[in-house]
Amino acid sequence: MLCCICKEKNATVHLTQITGDKMQKVDLCEECARSKGVNDQTGFSLADLLLGLGASQELESTGGLETRCPKCGFTHSDFKKSGRLGCSECYVTFAEGLGGLLKSMHKGTRHIGKVPESLRTRRDLTEQLSTLQKKLNKAIETENFELAAVLRDEIRQLNSRLASANA
Amino acid sequence: MNLDKFLIPASESVRRKGPNDRIVMSSRVRLARNIKDAAFPGWAKKPERVRVLEIIRPAVEGLSEMKDGFSETMDNLTALEKQILVERHLISREHAAKSAGSGLVINPEETLAVMINEEDHLRMQALRPGLQIRQAWQALDRLDSELEQKLDYAFSNDLGYLTACPTNLGTGIRVSAMLHLPGLVLAEQINPIIQSVNKLGLAVRGLYGEGTEALGNVFQVSNQMTLGETETSIVERLEKVLAQIIEHEENARASLLEKKPKMVFNHIGRAYGILANAHCISSKETMNLLSLLRLGVEIGLFPKTDGALVDELFILTQPAHLQKTHSEKLSAEERDLLRADMLRERLKPVSRPVAKPGNSTASGLDKSDKS
Numbered sequence: 001m002l003c004c005i006c007k008e009k010n011a012t013v014h015l016t017q018i019t020g021d022k023m024q025k026v027d028l029c030e031e032c033a034r035s036k037g038v039n040d041q042t043g044f045s046l047a048d049l050l051l052g053l054g055a056s057q058e059l060e061s062t063g064g065l066e067t068r069c070p071k072c073g074f075t076h077s078d079f080k081k082s083g084r085l086g087c088s089e090c091y092v093t094f095a096e097g098l099g100g101l102l103k104s105m106h107k108g109t110r111h112i113g114k115v116p117e118s119l120r121t122r123r124d125l126t127e128q129l130s131t132l133q134k135k136l137n138k139a140i141e142t143e144n145f146e147l148a149a150v151l152r153d154e155i156r157q158l159n160s161r162l163a164s165a166n167a
Numbered sequence: 168m169n170l171d172k173f174l175i176p177a178s179e180s181v182r183r184k185g186p187n188d189r190i191v192m193s194s195r196v197r198l199a200r201n202i203k204d205a206a207f208p209g210w211a212k213k214p215e216r217v218r219v220l221e222i223i224r225p226a227v228e229g230l231s232e233m234k235d236g237f238s239e240t241m242d243n244l245t246a247l248e249k250q251i252l253v254e255r256h257l258i259s260r261e262h263a264a265k266s267a268g269s270g271l272v273i274n275p276e277e278t279l280a281v282m283i284n285e286e287d288h289l290r291m292q293a294l295r296p297g298l299q300i301r302q303a304w305q306a307l308d309r310l311d312s313e314l315e316q317k318l319d320y321a322f323s324n325d326l327g328y329l330t331a332c333p334t335n336l337g338t339g340i341r342v343s344a345m346l347h348l349p350g351l352v353l354a355e356q357i358n359p360i361i362q363s364v365n366k367l368g369l370a371v372r373g374l375y376g377e378g379t380e381a382l383g384n385v386f387q388v389s390n391q392m393t394l395g396e397t398e399t400s401i402v403e404r405l406e407k408v409l410a411q412i413i414e415h416e417e418n419a420r421a422s423l424l425e426k427k428p429k430m431v432f433n434h435i436g437r438a439y440g441i442l443a444n445a446h447c448i449s450s451k452e453t454m455n456l457l458s459l460l461r462l463g464v465e466i467g468l469f470p471k472t473d474g475a476l477v478d479e480l481f482i483l484t485q486p487a488h489l490q491k492t493h494s495e496k497l498s499a500e501e502r503d504l505l506r507a508d509m510l511r512e513r514l515k516p517v518s519r520p521v522a523k524p525g526n527s528t529a530s531g532l533d534k535s536d537k538s
Contacts (some may be wrong), residue, residue, distance in 0.1 A: 014372075037453075039348060042338070051537070058311070072210060073208045074206075074210060075282075083332060084207065084209050084210075084286070084331040084332045085207065085210075085331055085332075086206050086210040087205070087207055087210065088201060088204040088206060088207075088329040089323035091323065091326055091329055091336075101333060102333060102336065102394060105333065105334060105391075105392065106337065106366075106393065106395050107392045107393045108395020108396065109325075109396065110325055110326075110394075110395060111323070111324070111325060111328075111336075111338070111394060111397060112395065112396065112397055113337060113338035113340075113396070113397045113398050114308070114338065114397075115322070115324075115326060115327075116315045116320055116322055117312065117316070118316075119322060123324070135201075145282045163415035167511055
């Protein structure tokens with residue numbers, strides 16, 4: 001494979017770059033990689049390399065300079081160095097800056113795939129509960145107390161199931 | 168546990184068959200998972216990594232699929248053993264660099280491999296010979312569903328499975344196939360194919376995944392995006408693209424044999440000549456030439472040769488596998504000599520390629536040769 005810049009030497013550095021919704025593979029020889037700053041440890045951001053140019057700035061632009069994950073102590077400059085986050089809580093800490101990043105690298109920004117069974121149960125129960133609660137409110141409004149009593153029992157039952165699912 | 172005794176011998180593992188395995192050497196699906204309340208491996212300090220390993224390892228070992236499997240911590244494996252696992256595609260190069268606080272569990276069939284504390288707490292993969300990404304996904308989905316009952320995964324309703332790198336967020340899935348595409352390379356059609364595959368949001372990589380070059384005309388195609396799409400639709404999209412690449416490769420081979428048979432036979436004949444007669448040969452040259460030999464077997468130039476031999480040599484001539492057969496540490500030059508010895512010996516029963524394949528329409532000179 002030839003270097004795609006000088007088209008002379010063999011490519012030994014291989015990068016995949018994502019810019020907007022476009023993905024580009026770059027194969028560089030060592031010299032061109034150095035001249036582009038890829039091998040320069042100090043002047044180069046791995047986050048930019050991994051996640052597309054401008055990724056590190058994007059995270060930086062939110063929350064001021066010293067945003068630190070309260071859970072693991074990770075900062076955005078750590079992100080800039082490694083292109084990776086510190087812990088699962090970091091997704092909350094750096095949520096604002098990550099939004100644009102995720103948009104540019106993925107098909108969507110909301111997960112629509114697999115959900116762990118236990119969470120699925122919890123989510124389903126929560127949804128059922130909110131529907132029942134609405135029905136109950138309506139029943140009380142219309143003074144249908146017989147129905148309200150039935151609904152109240154159902155809600156009680158679901159609540160205890162939810163409590164055991166959370167345990 | 169002794170890794171050498173555990174691993175299926177190369178001569179056996181190359182005999183496993185799968186659909187379309189002339190072109191698709193193997194299919195793989197991996198899932199990235201992390202547990203709650205622990206920093207990701209790259210940020211966690213050693214005691215935390217050890218703690219996570221001690222939670223996850225027994226959970227994985229206890230899975231029914233992992234019964235009688237291989238389980239070890241990375242600090243208990245030698246550099247050579249780790250490299251062998253990389254050459255067998257059972258662990259990543261990144262994982263081979265890990266030591267205390269990281270671990271590995273493999274099932275006896277070598278179809279499931281779980282890396283603990285690689286980039287994420289869990290990197291599980293399912294492997295199948297040939298084109299079987301759907302089957303690999305189903306197997307891994309089952310493993311994951313069993314494991315989620317024992318471990319508390321880091322999961323968000325909006326973002327899905329939370330991973331160390333945002334590129335894996337959501338499903339945490341990477342679906343990939345390893346393709347042998349000598350036809351497209353010889354026909355000089357590989358670059359436009361790679362470009363159009365890239366445009367579809369899929370990545371094309373070399374033999375050992377991320378950041379590696381394509382050796383032996385072997386390419387890895389995989390999905391890039393993991394969020395905002397279901398696992399099934401990712402699998403289906405890759406299946407569609409793979410079907411097209413397979414068709415292009417078949418077409419490239421057929422048209423080369425029709426239009427430039429001499430060019431193809433020349434490459435294959437020279438590859439055979441060097442492999443069967445060299446006294447010093449690098450791993451890279453070996454792979455590139457074995458690729459041509461494999462093509463030769465497939466188009467009928469070596470009617471009496473079993474293609475499995477070529478695939479076996481593909482594994483056995485790699486540095487760590489070669490080193491394994493010798494007790495003293497070999498230098499790169501010594502390996503090149505021993506590699507050549509092994510190739511000459513193993514290719515002795517393989518007779519020279521026939522002038523043209525018996526059942527092919529290929530005949531005459533290349534059109535370009537006539538001028």
